């Protein structure tokens with residue numbers, strides 16, 4: 001368990017030992033009955049932090065845009081009945097004001113707000129001097145700097161209890177996922193800000209309940225600190241995101257079979273073996289780089305030859321030949337041909353950079 005989770009959620013009753021830490025609840029608060037029924041079932045699954053959308057940013061107008069502040073008294077009364085805390089989304093200063101007045105425990109900034117520095121700044125200003133956990137979803141577009149920038153804006157007004165939510169990135173057309181996970185972005189985020197807990201939202205990435213388990217498991221394989229999963233007592237009747245919500249019972253089953261991973265290897269034998277394999281990796285990386293340097297040397301040689309003969313750096317036909325054959329060579333060696341393609345894209349970029357440098361010298 002990441003110790004910074006206890007800093008993020010300084011609630012003594014929260015049980016972080018029972019990994020993964022879960023936030024669950026309906027996409028939207030719809031009616032007092034729906035919210036109460038969902039919470040009463042989630043409590044049976046040991047959920048301690050309930051999510052519920054109160055103000056809903058919708059892509060198109062005239063849809064259900066959330067109950068708004070009218071749902072806040074429902075939350076207050078449910079909190080008196082059940083041992084739960086609530087997290088809601090805020091997208092403007094007046095949302096923050098209403099949420100704080102109603103004793104909401106945790107706020108989150110949605111993907112459509114993170115994308116807009118004015119909105120994030122407005123929310124930050126409205127939170128100056130307030131000590132409350134705030135979770136920041138990744139922006140809808142795959143822009144790591146924008147995501148990091150939102151944290152900096154909240155930190156600059158003195159907020160210290162911050163967490164990140166990875167909810168995936170928008171697609172132009174429908175793909176298998178509603179939002180592409182682009183796992184490398186949260187990985188890079190955690191390399192830069194390792195102290196910030198990272199929560200995965202498999203519901204918004206998958207968009208379909210059937211895909212929620214594999215995304216949730218992948219997040220745990222990557223050692224995410226928690227999961228935020230949409231759950232509704234009658235998902236098929238949900239007013240928003242009906243396809244991706246799980247019943248509390250299905251959520252309980254999912255929790256039962258998700259596997260959490262240890263952060264590190266344990267015991268001298270395991271460590272010794274790991275060390276040995278890592279030494280072999282160091283060795284093959286050296287060989288790889290030597291091969292790359294040899295290749296670049298040949299590319300430079302062709303570059304000089306191109307300069308002497310006044311020939312363009314980019315040679316489409318030869319490049320197509322290389323680009324088509326190498327993934328196939330890789331595949332025969334048991335490698336993932338898409339990864340080989342990716343590597344050759346980068347290699348070609350570097351060849352072109354080097355040769356244009358030579359041509360323009």
Ligand SMILES: O=C(O)C(=O)C[C@]1(C(=O)O)C=C[C@@H](O)C=C1
Pocket residue numbers: 299302303313314315316318319322347348351352355
């Ligand atoms: O074959 C060439 O002309 C090269 O310069 C080598 C190379 C490569 O990296 O393989 C680089 C640039 C060209 O567009 C095609 C291929």
